[in-house]
Amino acid sequence: MSRPAMSRRRFLTLAGIAGVGLCTCGGLGAWGLSSPRAAFSQPSCGGEGTLGEWVLIAYASKCGSTAEVAEAIGQTLCAAGAAVDVRRVQEVRDLTPYRAVVVGTAIRMGEPLGEAVSFAKKHQAALAGLPTAVFSLGTAMIHDTPENRATAAGYLQPLTELVRPVSTGLFAGKVDPAKMEPIWRFMMSFVKEGEMAPGDHRDWDAIRAWATELNAALAGA
Numbered sequence: 001m002s003r004p005a006m007s008r009r010r011f012l013t014l015a016g017i018a019g020v021g022l023c024t025c026g027g028l029g030a031w032g033l034s035s036p037r038a039a040f041s042q043p044s045c046g047g048e049g050t051l052g053e054w055v056l057i058a059y060a061s062k063c064g065s066t067a068e069v070a071e072a073i074g075q076t077l078c079a080a081g082a083a084v085d086v087r088r089v090q091e092v093r094d095l096t097p098y099r100a101v102v103v104g105t106a107i108r109m110g111e112p113l114g115e116a117v118s119f120a121k122k123h124q125a126a127l128a129g130l131p132t133a134v135f136s137l138g139t140a141m142i143h144d145t146p147e148n149r150a151t152a153a154g155y156l157q158p159l160t161e162l163v164r165p166v167s168t169g170l171f172a173g174k175v176d177p178a179k180m181e182p183i184w185r186f187m188m189s190f191v192k193e194g195e196m197a198p199g200d201h202r203d204w205d206a207i208r209a210w211a212t213e214l215n216a217a218l219a220g221a
Helices: 008-018 065-079 114-122 146-155 157-163 182-188 204-220
Strands: 054-060 083-088 098-108 132-138 167-172
Touching (some): 065 098, 065 204, 114 157, 132 146, 132 204, 146 157
Parallel strands (some): 054 083, 054 098, 098 132
16 A cells, blocks of 8 residues: 655644654754854955955754855855855854855754744844845755745745845755654655655755845845
């Protein structure tokens, strides 16, 4: 007997009942709560990087795919002449060195990661005076349709209500069952085909195109 298919919405509901995130990453602790670090080796590339001139890209990542996107955005901005600092949100203590901020987060169970929201709350007053953009990675954008964009934007609302972004990037993420705990791999087997398909769904051309436009948006805000 074949297994009944489970909708993405039902999967997220059950994940919420279980009380843990969708992606639990091997090597990152029991529930994958540590944010991987982006391997960005030139935090002040593209400019002098003096006080008040850097663009901060602060990200929250569960399994590393959002960290890699943050790095790619940073490299694109650097190529356009910006001085860029890419950091995990937990590492940022002061926004004084920055002229603009980009906040990135993975989406889990229909919400931005808690550390990204905590970052925005902690620095809300400073962010109000800085041009700020946000981006997210999630399974809602595996198929880029107007309906899915509206869903992805809704998932980001706890963050966008705090920072009022000048630009918002909505991207598909990466679904890697090998990095999930057995219970989540089992649940994934019930999900309707195509709704949360395993694989790397990140559209790097779209990500870099958004970052290219972002340079002007942050400068002109």
